[in-house]
Amino acid sequence: MTGVDSVPARVLPRGGPPRRPPGPSRVSTPVLLARMASDRLAVMTEAAATYGDAARLPLGPKTLYFFNHPDHIRRVLTDNSANYHKGIGLVHARRALGNGLLTSEGTLWRAQRKVIQPAFQARRITRQIGAIGEEALLLADRLRLSAGAGAVDIRQEMTGLTLGVLGRSLLDADLGAYESIGEAFEIVQDQAVFEMMSLSSVPTWVPLPLQLRFRKARAELNRIVAALAREREQHPAADGTRDDVLSRLIDATAGERDPAVRQDRMRDELITLLLAGHDTTASTLNWTLYLLDRHPEVGDRVRAEVDEVLGDRLPAIEDFHRLTYTSMVLQEVMRLYPAVWLLPRKALAADEIGGYRVPAGADVVLCPYTLHRHPDFWEDPDRFDPERFAKGRSAGRHRYSYVPFGAGPRVCVGSSLGTLEATVVLAVLLRRLRLSVPPGHKVQAEPMLTLRIKGGLPMNVESRN
Numbered sequence: 359m360t361g362v363d364s365v366p367a368r369v370l371p372r373g374g375p376p377r378r379p380p381g382p383s384r385v386s387t388p389v390l391l392a393r394m395a396s397d398r399l400a401v402m403t404e405a406a407a408t409y410g411d412a413a414r415l416p417l418g419p420k421t422l423y424f425f426n427h428p429d430h431i432r433r434v435l436t437d438n439s440a441n442y443h444k445g446i447g448l449v450h451a452r453r454a455l456g457n458g459l460l461t462s463e464g465t466l467w468r469a470q471r472k473v474i475q476p477a478f479q480a481r482r483i484t485r486q487i488g489a490i491g492e493e494a495l496l497l498a499d500r501l502r503l504s505a506g507a508g509a510v511d512i513r514q515e516m517t518g519l520t521l522g523v524l525g526r527s528l529l530d531a532d533l534g535a536y537e538s539i540g541e542a543f544e545i546v547q548d549q550a551v552f553e554m555m556s557l558s559s560v561p562t563w564v565p566l567p568l569q570l571r572f573r574k575a576r577a578e579l580n581r582i583v584a585a586l587a588r589e590r591e592q593h594p595a596a597d598g599t600r601d602d603v604l605s606r607l608i609d610a611t612a613g614e615r616d617p618a619v620r621q622d623r624m625r626d627e628l629i630t631l632l633l634a635g636h637d638t639t640a641s642t643l644n645w646t647l648y649l650l651d652r653h654p655e656v657g658d659r660v661r662a663e664v665d666e667v668l669g670d671r672l673p674a675i676e677d678f679h680r681l682t683y684t685s686m687v688l689q690e691v692m693r694l695y696p697a698v699w700l701l702p703r704k705a706l707a708a709d710e711i712g713g714y715r716v717p718a719g720a721d722v723v724l725c726p727y728t729l730h731r732h733p734d735f736w737e738d739p740d741r742f743d744p745e746r747f748a749k750g751r752s753a754g755r756h757r758y759s760y761v762p763f764g765a766g767p768r769v770c771v772g773s774s775l776g777t778l779e780a781t782v783v784l785a786v787l788l789r790r791l792r793l794s795v796p797p798g799h800k801v802q803a804e805p806m807l808t809l810r811i812k813g814g815l816p817m818n819v820e821s822r823n
Contacts, residue, residue, distance in 0.1 A: 376715040379406075379423060381414030384815070391417055393519035398729060398805045406728045412714045420446060423714075423722045426729055428758035430711050434703055434724060435758075435766035441709055445702035446721040453548055456622065466659070470627065473610045477528055477603045483774050484675045485528040490779050491672035493522045496785035501791055501819050509796050509816035513538070516643050520636035523779055528631065529586065530602040535598025536582050543633050547809060550808050556803075583625045604633060631772075637808045638775045639699035643783055644815050645695040646688060648801055649742055651794050651817070656744060660684050661822075664785045673782050681781055686744040688780050692762035694742060696726040699809040701764060725807065726761050735759040792820040 382390065393401050402424070405413045411427035427433065434442050443463045452461045459470045476482075499518045504510045517540045525533030533539055549572035552560075562569060582673035586653065590604050607624050630730070650657035663683045673681075691719065701724040709716040716722060731739040735756055736746070745751060763770035787793070793818055804812035 361530065367605045376710045376713055378463070378716045379412040379414045380409045381410070381717055382416065382559050384416045386419055387416045388413060399803060400727050402725045403731075406725075406732075412712060419561075420721055422446070423711075423720050425711055425714075425722065425724055427733065428732075428735065428756040429731070431724055431729065431758040431761060431765065433709075433711050433760070434722060435701070435764060435768070438709060439766045439768070440503060442703040442722065443706060444724070445704040446762045449557070455630055455633070457624030458626040458628075460634055470773065472721050473606050474603055474627070474631065476601060476777060478605060480599065480774065483778060485529075486523075486775065486784060487673060487675050487678065487778060489526040490523050491650065491783045491786060493519055494524065494783040495672060496522075497783075498787055498790045499795075501787075502821050505819045505821045507819050511814040512647060512793065512817045513640070513644050513811055513815040516544075516640040519783065520640045520643075520779070522631065522633055523639075523783075525762075527603060527775065527779075529604040530600060531586055531589070531604060536585075538578050539582055539632075542575040542578045542582075543629075543637070545571050546629065547807050548572075548635065549575075549639070565587065579629055580621070580625055583628050584621060586628070587621075587624055604628070620823040635772050635776070637810070638770075638772075638773075639779050641695070641774070641810050642692055642780050643807045644811050645809075646691045646780070646784060647696075647787075647793050648795060648811065648815060649691055650687070653742055656687060656742070657788070657792075660687055660784070660796065661788050664789045668785060668789060670789075673785055676776060677785075678781055681785060683779075684781055684785060686776070687745040688784065689747040689762075690742060691729040691745040693736075693746070693760060694740075695803065695809055696762045697808045698762070698764065698770070699727040699805050700725050706707055708737065727805075730760060730762075732759065788821055792822060793817040794820070 375789060390401065405415060405424055406426045411425065413426075415422040415424055415675065422640045425431070444461060455461055457466065459467065459474060472479075497515060501510060501515065517768055518534075521533050521540060521543075525531045528728060552568055560566070562571075586604060587608060590600075590608060594600065594605075607627055611620045611623050614623065619801045650660065660683060663681060667680045668678050703724070704723045705716050705720045705722055711722075730736065733739055737757070758765060763773040763776075795815070799816055801815065802812040804810050
């Protein structure tokens with residue numbers, strides 16, 4: 359990646375007035391736009407390697423201000439977070455996702471967070487470990503039936519699993535009754551990324567195949583949300599003490615006079631919550647199983663720990679804290695393949711980040727994928743090494759060099775549930791199964807709303823018992 363204003367990588371300005379970040383010249387915009395559409399991870403990785411910790415990337419009518427140093431992350435997400443609203447991509451994704459917690463701002467966001475936050479309190483989350491273990495055991499038993507019968511698409515299986523867990527743990531509902539929900543979410547995510555890449559420049563009435571599929575998927579999700587709400591309203595808790603998200607949303611929207619507006623509010627919240635909640639954890643589990651297959655010595659060590667801690671029973675909350683190496687593995691997976699790989703923001707007012715000038719209205723992007731591979735903060739950063747997260751080695755590491763759940767006021771509300779779920783599911787599956795990618799199959803990252811595995815993850819199943 360070449361152009362004007364380039365500087366050697368890792369050179370930060372020291373003293374003096376703030377200056378403009380380096381980057382390619384605007385004549386490179388057509389090539390840059392094409393590459394962003396086809397290989398976004400490569401563009402961000404090359405920008406960090408070429409220009410250092412700050413870069414300007416001209417993308418047609420937009421210019422991205424890309425920052426990649428932990429101090430920059432802290433400035434945007436924590437120290438001056440009030441100056442940064444959700445930015446390029448997520449704003450445009452509202453046409454697909456609606457105005458839920460992921461895309462909303464200001465007073466609306468605070469109100470939505472207040473409604474949902476209690477469902478993620480630590481005491482309530484720890485009570486979900488039984489439901490998570492049961493769902494994982496059902497998946498393990500189902501996969502056992504496929505042992506020796508050819509590869510199974512683990513990405514699809516994980517989608518079903520994580521939706522089932524979210525249904526039970528957050529909604530107190532059985533989402534398995536809605537077989538179309540996984541495919542509908544897939545289509546909504548595709549549409550959201552299309553809106554992000556096209557900056558919502560294509561009218562929704564244009565009958566592109568993707569948009570036609572999206573309309574059907576959106577209608578199906580509307581139907582599912584209405585059915586869930588109707589069932590809950592018809593069968594409330596006898597003592598009125600239900601504290602799940604669905605019940606809280608019903609209560610929060612009860613004062614809305616327009617039934618259509620109420621439906622839209624519930625739909626937007628549930629679509630956002632379920633899409634973000636199930637896809638992030640599924641992505642982490644998929645990458646974990648892939649990396650354990652690539653590094654069998656790590657997989658064997660996880661199995662040994664799980665065998666010792668659990669034996670043949672399902673995990674209890676006390677076991678969660680004893681699965682220390684399993685936790686280290688998951689942390690390393692989220693370092694290399696963070697589910698939320700890009701954090702776009704828009705600067706409301708002019709700012710200075712690391713000595714660089716950021717104008718008002720600028721589109722700012724942070725990239726956990728490149729940050730987590732920053733050579734100044736991670737030794738041999740592309741190597742899979744769970745020992746990085748051992749107590750002795752992690753001491754003194756910059757707090758903002760690792761942000762798989764974001765940071766600051768908008769840190770992921772579901773991080774505790776996601777961590778618990780990934781740990782329990784991995785323990786249950788590895789206790790009972792060995793999973794391996796078929797020889798010759800190439801696994802490729804696909805940066806959508808989450809960093810998923812492109813085209814699915816076929817794996818052969820072998821029973822351990």
